[in-house]
Amino acid sequence: MGASIDELQGAGPGDSPGLSLYWEDDAVMAVDQRALPETYELLRLEDIDALIHAVRALAIRGAPALGLAGALGVALSTRVHRHAHTDAVDEDAVRADAERLAAARPTAVNLAWGVRRALAQLPYGPRAVLAEAVRMVSEDVAVNSAAASRTAELVESLVPDRPLRLLTHCNTGRLATAAVGTALGGILELARRGRVREVLVDETRPLLQGSRLTAWELAEAGVPYRICVDSAAAAAMAQGMVDCVLVGADRIAANGDTANKIGTYGLAVAAARHGVPFVVVAPESTWDHDLADGGGIVVEERDAAEVTGIGGSVVAPAHARVFNPAFDVTPSELITAIVSERRVVRPSHVHHDQRAATLRARIAGLLEAFPDHPRPGTTYQDLSALYAEPGLLHQTAGLVREHFRGTFDRVVAVESRGFLLGAVLAARSGVPLTLVRKPGKLPGVVHTVEYALEYGTDRLELRQGAIPPGDRVLCVDDVLATGGTLLAAAGLVESAQAEVAGMAVLVSLPGLRDGERLKRYDLLSLCEVKM
Structure with a gap:
């Protein structure tokens, strides 16, 4: 040869x-x-x-x-x-x-x-x-370099345009590859682009690959970092200290279920709870296309001594029994994206679409129509049964958050039934909630916009200074009938010199009067009524 x-x-x-x-x-x-x-x-x-x-x-x-x-x-x-x-x-x-x-x-x-x-x-x-x-x-060097660039581009598209706080687990740098690294390679590429404020490094018990190896590689590269105990990662996300989680993989099943260092699954659950993008970086060789899902991944269990002792010191009672799996399996629906040298796969999008279809059917089944209310010739769509269904509004807000993940800094909710979805969505996303109200409800100086209804006109108001300039705002209401209400809310947001990141409603009716004007916004309707 x-x-x-x-x-x-x-x-x-x-x-x-x-x-x-x-x-x-x-x-x-x-x-x-x-x-x-x-x-x-x-x-x-x-x-x-x-x-x-x-x-x-x-x-x-x-x-x-x-x-x-x-x-x-x-x-x-x-x-x-x-x-x-x-x-x-x-x-x-x-x-x-x-x-x-x-x-x-x-x-x-x-x-x-x-x-x-x-x-x-x-x-x-x-x-x-x-x-x-x-x-x-x-x-391997070329593969990792390509994946690092692709990862940096993806992260920049998912997170705010500011110096980033990143979190990583175990070691995925040049020590885990021939050179460059996978997830840590992407972090170092972001640092080269001037995008990294700080990296939180999970210590990665029990063998401390994070605090021993990843911290060493970051220090060698001159990237700011802090080590945190594995159990502190969720708290860091809850406090808004993490913009994105990046991890590697040891095996990826055909459906995107991913085996990685023990503790990864818990990070994915915490990231999903707090709306933080969770990105896996691994070469194509890590995909096991013969394995349908993560249920077939054999998880290695290692020696108990790795847990009962550290650095030559005993830290557990003699003869203590130990559960010491080297890996866990993260379900694909918790993964924002999987990045390789060739592609970006978004397994969560498939699950999002499936859940969206289920929720649409549930919402449609709970709607109750009242003809000629509040005026002759109009039909009132009542959502009371939806709000009474335990957990359904919480699930709905989660779906909206996933759709707009990483694109908004604030929720604006329209009076009055928009307050319900808006409040749950803001709480689940960990962002501020601002209320847009009918005339005379707000004190102080206000912005005002008049808009057309199915049966007349009305006005909406927003207190001046309620939205900081430059904020990315998601506008939320319950029912989209003509489009006038949401357009008015968008006008108020823009009068505050903020950006409309998108619009979300529970139900939309056919024949939108302002449909063309709404097309310039990313509009999510969870249920479209057929009449």
């Missing part, structure tokens, strides 16, 4: 500075991740047993790095089992080594993927196997 073994020996740091894993002089070289941050040490692994031990002991860790270790391990085995002075190898022995290596960490799909890819070159001899493994190291 072209290059000789000798020509491939130098695929190490001399040619690609900063690699955490590479081939050099008939051995696999790897940064020992157990030694950091105290010391930066390189391991020289000359046989398959040493490599398997390094993988199981987490000296080599991180899904992309494990994939490269798998490929380099097959190359290592071909060197060990190569017949003297020939290119012939004991293929059965190599395949046996490969099987042991692939089973060393069962959850991370990349390990077996790397092994399979290198093994495919075995019929062509040891040079071909090594060339493939070395090529995969180079590919």
Whole structure:
């Protein structure tokens, strides 16, 4: 296959500075991740047993790095089992080594993927196997660079245009890959663009990959960070300290369910509760398209000693029983987006559409129409049964929040029934609520807009100074009949020099008089009445 073994020996740091894993002089070289941050040490692994031990002991860790270790391990085995002075190898022995290596960490799909890819070159001899493994190291650098750029662009589209507070879990930087990193690579790219104010780094119990490794990489890059205990992350989100959560992945099922370091699922739940985008960054090789969903992911459980002791000190009673899964599985509906080197997948959008269809049907079933009310020729759509349905308004507000996630800083609700959805939505989103009222209800100096109804005209008012200039505002009402009320609310928002981020209503009626004027806004109607 072209290059000789000798020509491939130098695929190490001399040619690609900063690699955490590479081939050099008939051995696999790897940064020992157990030694950091105290010391930066390189391991020289000359046989398959040493490599398997390094993988199981987490000296080599991180899904992309494990994939490269798998490929380099097959190359290592071909060197060990190569017949003297020939290119012939004991293929059965190599395949046996490969099987042991692939089973060393069962959850991370990349390990077996790397092994399979290198093994495919075995019929062509040891040079071909090594060339493939070395090529995969180079590919990993390019793949991670592409994913980092794509991640930065996505995050910039999801969050406010200001210096960002980001949160990450475990380690997903160059130590977990050949170079650049996945989620941490995206964070570093955002820092290069001047977009990062601070990174909150989960310590990542029990082995502290966050506080030991991620903090070390951020300090090395000069990016501001703070370490927080894993259990403080939800509190940080509740206090508005997090604009986006970025994590990696060890295996992604076909439906987007994602296995990652233990604690990731809890972060996703907290992020969903507080309306914080939750982004997974992983190479295409981490997708397991043969696995329908996360229920089939085997989760590795590790030694109890990792929990009962730390740094050589015992921190639990003798003989304490321990639950120590290395990973958990985050359902796809909690994931805002999954980013790879080639694409952005938004699994939550599928679930959003399914929930939206269910909610529309429920709302439609609860509507009650009253003809000739409040005036002859008009039909009043009563939503009282919807408000009386336990939990339904809460679910509805959650759906609206997901639709407009990351695009609004404030909710404006229109008197009077718009107050109900507006109040729940503002509370669920953790943003301020401003009330737009009928004439004479507000004290002080007000902005006023007159608008047309189905049966006359009316006015809406907003106190001057109630909305800061530049705020992104979501306007909310219950029923959209002619469109005049929402247009008036939008006019009040714009008179305050703020931006209308969108409009949301529970029900819209056919034949909108101002439909054309509403088209310039992002309008969400949860139920359209057919008449």
